[in-house]
Amino acid sequence: MAFELVRRPTDKPLSNSWLYSFLNRWKENVTSLKPAALDSNKAKYVTPESVDQYFKNLNEAVGNLGLNEKPEFIYNLDETGNSPEH
Template sequence: MLGYGFSNTGLQKTAGEMAFELGRRPTDKPLSNSWLYSLLNRWKENVTSLKPPALDSNRAKYVTPESVDQYFKNLNKAVGSLGLNEKPECIYNLDENWHQSRA
């Protein structure tokens, strides 16, 4: 689907907030590095932690306010046409190259 992935820090922060909202933790502080590494180890067949490559200069020059605006228009159109506006739990992010690492 269209979108961006989580950094490790972002994943720890979001998971901590979710655990708090679900009543599993007394605080919404980010989860520990130990939790993160355990999660990645348990799901090593399904989850990868990747550092995105630097944005090349040719690609960067085409990132304009208009292209960003068009991206979000396309994203909203795709989410709406798939009936996902009220179902964010059904939206996933995949790296374009995910299939290459699983071959």
């Protein structure tokens, strides 16, 4: 990604030294989480069709917002603190 964004002159893989420097620079912002067991209700509704529909919707949203060429504007947000109940 760094190479594609012209932030790195080569597509050679980054070293462990780079990784440890990155983690040290961002130690207050980077966390490690243990995976939790998948809730049975969630697992029941994860079908190949629903996953396919999710990625179709995601692709459409990314295209509509013009983010195909701007991955740096896409962020990850977890569900912590968000209630799925209305």
